Amino acid sequence: MxxxxxxxxxxxxxxxxxxxxxxxxxxxxxxxxxxxxxxxxxxxxxxxxxxxxxxxxxxxxxxxxxxxxxxxxxxxxxxxxxxxxxxxxxxxxxxxxxxxxxxxxxxxxxxxxxxxxxxxxxxxxxxxxxxxxxxxxxxxxxxxxxxxxxxxxxxxxxxxxxxxxxxxxxxxxxxxxxxxxxxxxxxxxxxxxxxxxxxxxxxxxxxxxxxxxxxxxxxxxxxxxTDLADYRDVMVETSASVDKFTRGSVLVVGGSSRFPGAPIMAARAAARMGAGYVTLAVPQAIAAVCQTHLLEIPVVGLPCDVEGVLTADAAERVAKMARSASSVLVGPGMRVSGGTVAVVSALLRSEAPLVIDADGLNCLSRLTEGRLFDFPEFTRRDAPLILTPHRGELGRLSGRSEVPPTSLSEQLECARQIVWSDGGSEIVVVSKGSATGCVSVDQAVLPKPGPAALATAGSGDVLSGMMASYLAQVGGQSENLPLMAALVCEIHGYAGTVAAERLGSRGVMACDLIDSIGLATDAIEERAALAGLEDASEGQQA
Structure with missing residues (x-):
């Protein structure tokens, strides 16, 4: 690096x-x-x-x-x-x-x-x-x-x-x-x-x-x-001796009547990223709509209000489902309400490796009055916790809702404020922007950014699904969690490049990224392996 x-x-x-x-x-x-x-x-x-x-x-x-x-x-x-x-x-x-x-x-x-x-x-x-x-x-x-x-x-x-x-x-x-x-x-x-x-x-x-x-x-x-060779130690090892249960299971929780597409995209991205089993839990009001878009992914309907937003009654059911998942993603399209705050709180108390994105982050901001660093008890846990805020969400988490970070330097500063207050090695803030920083207590890792084609609605939902999927495949354990998160970001970026080559830089939509994940993953992992071999060869010559 x-x-x-x-x-x-x-x-x-x-x-x-x-x-x-x-x-x-x-x-x-x-x-x-x-x-x-x-x-x-x-x-x-x-x-x-x-x-x-x-x-x-x-x-x-x-x-x-x-x-x-x-x-x-x-x-x-x-x-x-x-x-x-x-x-x-x-x-x-x-x-x-x-x-x-x-x-x-x-x-x-x-x-x-x-x-x-x-x-x-x-x-x-x-x-x-x-x-x-x-x-x-x-x-x-x-x-x-x-x-x-x-x-x-x-x-x-x-x-x-x-x-x-x-x-x-x-x-x-x-x-x-x-x-x-x-x-x-x-x-x-x-x-x-x-x-x-x-x-x-x-x-x-x-x-x-x-x-x-x-x-x-x-x-x-x-x-x-990062350089590509840096990712070798956090890549999922390929093996023919696998089945859908050994490749990890992901639970995606989110959605509302207003935003049914976000959790659908996140769940599809999790599956495309290689998770063996993905389950989507959404408000009952949109369960049927989600099922029509997800032939391979089971959909569970949860209690919701008349506006199609999860209620507090959903929290216990979600926590129970999380016990059998290799990782959980919460937030895409979920809205912010008393019910959704209760769901996020329940998952924070669970033992499941957890990715929080989108409205899940806004719920966390509401829980902590917009100053997450003053409430480290909410994020301090034994299992991995990955937060994936864009600059606006990061501002709402770090006491800067009126003046969110406007540069990479400020992103890193706000993210460090959060992880240092937590003090544990299990939390990573993936601070998204024109450049993304994956920040832990020990280090901040910058993956190479993707193309401008990623600047489209739903791109973040795709990334969060990919993040939860990879976390599930490593069994919720990684010796270098920020580097693993950076690898997922780099695959996401390359998926944008693959999609742009096919559809043009302005023609890419989030669903196009999903269809490119598999090719992007293979390409990044192959290049990382080759880069590692080249580094080893140069080291022997030296």
């Missing part, structure tokens, strides 16, 4: 590197060489425009420009001020050295002059604004960014595309759209979520020093980004 560090933690790693003998000057030179190397590896790169800001990010650009010139490329640096006037000592020194080496400079160009420079370039090296940027882009960089994006050149950004917050993933009014981002030392949260997903392109991490890996781990990463 790759460590993901907050921007402030990256600064601390830089300080620690200087303490072990890697100077700030050496770091800047290594960063510039790393960026130059990526440009050199681009096919057909002969002419490079290097747009430098006034800080250390610009210093990286000056170093890269000199290195590229030495390798025979045509280089043109664009800078807002004369190199001798740069305020930072180190950035000024490397700029002066580059000019002395023959790097040509265009200082403070007009828009037309910049367009002329870009017209002659194959590649733009973006070194305008670094990881310290936040807020709105100021002149002249706002105009420069517009010119870069309109140029048609391939763009390599150094550390972060200019205009993007490396911490929040939110872009200013102007932001470079890069083909490749060479980020230094470690991944940052903003590169992986929200606007970062649109503007970073491919991401390459340049460690810069042999001590970096150790120092990044010691810096307590905010999260870990």
């Amino acid at each position: 790759q460590p993901v560090l907050n921007v402030e933690d990256i600064k601390r790693v830089e300080v620690e590197l200087t303490r072990v003998g890697v100077s700030v000057s050496e770091l800047m030179h290594r960063a510039g060489y790393a960026a130059a190397q990526e440009v050199l590896e681009l096919e057909g790169a002969k002419s490079v425009a290097v747009l430098c800001g006034m800080g250390n990010n610009g210093g990286d650009g000056w170093v890269a420009a000199e290195a590229l010139l030495a390798r025979g490329l045509k280089v043109q640096v664009v800078c807002p001020m004369d190199p001798d006037q740069i305020s930072g000592d180190l950035a000024r020194q490397v700029a002066q050295a580059a000019v002395k080496a023959g790097v040509p400079v265009t200082v403070g160009p007009s828009r037309d002059e910049l367009d002329e420079v870009l017209d002659e370039a194959d590649v733009v090296l973006d070194c305008m604004l670094g990881t310290g940027f936040h807020g709105e882009v100021r002149a002249p960089f706002d105009i420069w960014i517009e010119c870069v994006n309109a140029s048609g050149c391939r763009v390599v950004s150094v550390d972060v595309p200019s205009g993007l917050s490396a911490q929040t993933g939110q872009a200013g009014s102007a932001c470079v759209v890069a083909d490749l981002t060479v980020t230094m030392l470690a991944l940052k949260p903003g590169l992986l979520a929200d606007d970062g997903r649109d503007v970073c392109g491919a991401i390459v991490v340049a460690p810069l020093a042999e001590q970096t890996e150790r120092l990044c781990v010691e810096a307590d990463p905010v999260a870990w980004r």
